[in-house]
Amino acid sequence: MEIEIISFGKIAEFMANRRLTVDGIETTAQLKDLLEKEFPALADIKYKLAVNKTIIQETAELKSGDIVAFMPPFSGG
């Protein structure tokens, strides 16, 4: 299936937005594992995920066409 990855802040510095065609990836937890292997810097950041513009707190199921956002710690204000 195809997943769109978007990233922000310092994550965007090493992991650009991209479309991934992945097999055997069914959850956000699996997606995180995959990307943390490809981008070791990601593993050092306490980031949050949003799936299709909604922030998720727990692991979520993924389906083809989903947009997953990788968001480093917020620093507004």
Place this chain on the structure above:
Amino acid sequence: MEIEIISFGKIAEFMANRRLTVDGIETTAQLKDLLEKEFPALADIKYKLAVNKTIIQETAELKSGDIVAFMPPFSGG
């Protein structure tokens, strides 16, 4: 002895500033009693006193020339 009385807010509406020549008045408590008899409306107000520009919490001794301020509840801000 001579005491100067100054008043503020709603107290000033019925008890104007004045100089009093009083005998047998030695404390602010006695002065209050005297003025509450002359101005019964004063007794209905939770007022504070200042002697010579310092707010007092307890009864204070008076001496000739003192300025005593009668201040109704504050309502600044």
Place this chain on the structure above:
Amino acid sequence: MNEKKIKNIFVSGPITPAFIADSIAKHSAKTDIGGHSIFMGQVRKDELNGKFVAAIEYTTFEEIALAKMHEIREAIFEKYPLNCMHVHHSLGTIKAGEICLFVFTSSAHRKPAIDACTEIVERLKAELPIWGKELFEDETHQWKENK
């Protein structure tokens, strides 16, 4: 108490948005400030038995008020790591909708600015000899009391 340090907090008439803007703008050179907290009191058009408050006329016992405010200022600077603190209170007739109190605190981080601002407002209302006479549209009045 150092008499020279006593600031006059009183202004004649309402505090204008332009005055507030000017006060804010003056802080842009103070680049160690990270947070500003402001409280403004505005005269309410309260209703009493069908009559509306048109304005509040403020008077004070100025010498006591300024000495007390000086005391509060020292205590607040002692308690909070503030960069700046400004307090302005109107005297005279302030119409409904106009601003009669402006408290402005600044610090490196938000919490001291916010906490100091709140504490100044509380203490000012409780401790400063200032009186507000609510003037109704029909020229009657009643004396305001802080709760």
Place this chain on the structure above:
Amino acid sequence: MNEKKIKNIFVSGPITPAFIADSIAKHSAKTDIGGHSIFMGQVRKDELNGKFVAAIEYTTFEEIALAKMHEIREAIFEKYPLNCMHVHHSLGTIKAGEICLFVFTSSAHRKPAIDACTEIVERLKAELPIWGKELFEDETHQWKENK
């Protein structure tokens, strides 16, 4: 959630004192307001190893930020008896000394305005996907993190 109600809190560039003054002035017609509380965030010229922050560049995930702010707004109006609530946050490059956040609450009495303003600032900093990139004078940078 009613899409039409979602307000845009983002402004490009710094929030100016004139903008703030204009916002304050607009409330003079709302004569049931007695207290206004304002919080402003200002960019600090922080030092790191002898280098100084010249500016912060703010970016956001706008759709999530606005939906989250809408949620916060609804919760705050539910919790406090407010007359008004305004929130503005800068995007883009904001220089040290400039204002990047403006939160403004108004109510009949001071306490709800003050408490709501503080809570909005806390929630905004914790929950809105906004990122600040601190730009040093030598063109290096570091990413800000809220505590």
